[in-house]
Amino acid sequence: MTQNFDAIIIGAGQAGPSLAGRLTSAGMKVALIERKLFGGTCVNTGCMPTKTLVASAYAAHVARRAADYGVITNSPIGIDMKRVQARAAEVTLNARTGLENWLRSMDGCTVIEGHARFESAHTVRVGEQSLSAPRIFINVGGRANVPNLPGVKDVPFLTNTSILQIDFVPKHLVVVGGSYIGLEFAQMFRRFGSQVTVVEQSERLIGREDEDVSLAIASIFENEGIALRTHAECISLAPHAEGVEVHVSCQQGAPTVVGTHVLLAVGRAPNTHDLNLDRAGIEVDARGYIKVDEQLQTNVAGVFALGDCNGRGAFTHTSYNDFEIVAANLLDGEARRVSQRILAYALYIDPPLGRVGLTEKQARASGKSLLIGTRPMSKVGRAIEKGETQGFMKVIVDADSKRILGASILGVGGDEAIHGVIDVMNADVPYTRLQQAVPIHPTVSELIPTVLGDLQPAR
Template identity: 40%
Template sequence: MQHYDAIVIGSGQAGTPLSKKLAESGLKTALIEKRWIGGTCVNDGCSPTKAMIASAKAAWSVYHNKSLGIITDHFYVDFSAITQRKNDIVHRMRSNSEKSIQESKNLDLHYGTATFSGDKEITVTLNDGGSLTLSADKFFINTGEKPSIPKIEGIENIDYLTSTSIMELDSIPEHLLVLGSGYIGLEFGQMFKRFGSKVTILEPSERILKKEDQDIADEVVKILAEEDIEILTKTKALSVSKNGGKIIVTVDKDGKQSQLNCSHILIATGRKPQTKALSLEKTGVETDEKGYIKVNDRLETTAADIYALGDVKGGPAFTHISYDDYRIISENVIEKGNASIKDRLVPYCMFIDPQLGRVGITEQEARDQGLDILVATIKNDSVARSIETGDERGMMKAVIDAKTKQILGASVLAEQGGEIVTILQMAMMGNVTYDRIMNGVFAHPTYAESLNNLFMSLEQ
């Protein structure tokens, strides 16, 4: 048995920098990765999908540019070139991270699957054969999530797609049926519609984006409808079967059953934690009913000296949150600080086009909490920069404490919505009141300048 000061399981956006930081601090450290360095973000999520979304935006722009007086007689989507570009980006990021790990002193990288075989002991089944038994004083679990497959009759008999496998397609689906209308479903749905697929999205609930305000969700539906993306709400898939090259899906909509035909199905109904293989019952680490590891505000589990970071602990499943988990653990474990995840802001951006940037609470959440609020809204057809660039889709919205004038949350559905909402996040971080932004001097004509008008809507 080989003993380490620290073992990190999983090389995602928390595990990779943490393993290097622990090693740099003088701790003999091991990093265990069962697949590829970088986790979901680098290999299956953020980087590859946003690379492909950029290609989809370019395809959309060909049609949109006609309204700007730029006419293109003919173009075609070179899907193999799109996927090759995506793969090149992934390989570059992955190899750079792997090289950095391998060059780090006091850090050993083992490719394999880790299973706890004792309280502070793991057995690693190596990818190239054999196994290792390792022990450590401290463990850090960063094993993330994977797609969750719903129980639908016949689903195991078809080659369904997930957010991982859909990016390995070598051709564009004729008709893509998307189960689920969350971020994964909407981003892939719009992307493949722009590549040339017919796209249908099924959502069992009354509307999409249940965590967002109704007016924001309605604007998203309007935008997607303009691209002929069909969204069927209150619709649930009951069973699937194959008939030649077609997939037949029996659905229930408001109690009435019917059938849909498609060429491909993307399952985007949720994700689940990768904890089953860990055998956590041998450690005293508790999980919730869904398998997520329970942690306190310092990311400590119910077992001493075992920590959980990133998506595997539940809560907001975002790369930047995983990286912030690393910062918290680094401060507490290495620098003996007292950092906490309590009350941290959780910004995020859905990369449909236009982007939906979000931070803080929604109007509905504020009203549910009984807060005294002001709500500022502006449609983008009133934003100078949007008019000038010919993209007036979407809206901006901010929720404000009526007494303190502090911004409590914001939603920006707009070109560069993620960048615009970050300005409002920084205002929240710096306790900058809405009226200071309303009266601020911003360069003209920029999207940022529209924040003047957003808050001026409260004065009208």
């Protein structure tokens, strides 16, 4: 017998629970299906546990520099990794439990634990239960991508999920992948006390960013004693008496790196492979991401895909914005589109990178007449006072429309300061509105108007 609902939500990640709240408040009967952990990537294996670990690593880093601030410590700084790991696990557990309790107490929402698979366009099965609804929302998230590297099946390896479970400090952690996830873990474990080597196939770290950003981050890492092996064009893995041997075949340096542990940090894959999407006629792209339109609807009417599984954003905030778009269009009579979203994100190394809009390379490729302003963090009073002067800020402006096209703030507080730029871009007003603002002193944000006042034509 099939149970009928007004809506079915598959997955309790960032978009699903809030959507359940809106739909039930509108009087709908909703089934929310979760097969494993409530809260999705952010709560369980992403933002919350990793940023908790980053905070512990930062505390250790500052403690080691205590003398720079005139603070005397009487003993060497040590790491109790069991307590570090337990703290991150507690943060995750509290968030997950709170979310699950909220959903189970939600009027009109039936929580079902199990693996949902499509049987037709509007019917799914969870074990012995058959569920049907005119609207189905897929919010299944993603998982760590394990590349088919030579030797990968012959060695133990860590992913961004399994590394959260270790309660010890690896002697030598080799991180395969020099992008966002890999860099956060690399610096984190270096500060916990590991020897760390980052192996990146391309010519520089985080290749999607501008070269000046990549070079600055490389300098930050090298200053902390992290070895960088870029141009690793032939990566393979093999067992070694000390752990794992990673063949890198770089242009410079030894052809192999031997580590006690290896972390594979080479991107994410959507959890769409085992949903029987073909039975519903739902189309996916070559990488398995569900194809959606501007309103996040799939090619099947009434079926939507939200969050990481749709390939339209890979962040907690874009997943939540997917919920906002769908809810506004279905319940509030609006006509919001994904393309209206101005993409912003952060890299949570220390100092952090705050990013919004176009890179300089992308802006130059657009053919627009550009104005560009930059300022090193070594000339930012707040950074000097805190003794954290690495990095720089850069803003790119369309010279004709006076609109900000993009910005990068790599430096202390960069992940917060970037929001002033984000707000102006979303308000769609000339950069002069921000330039003429009177910011608070002493802050990092107060230098953004100064950067805008120093804009120069791109050369």
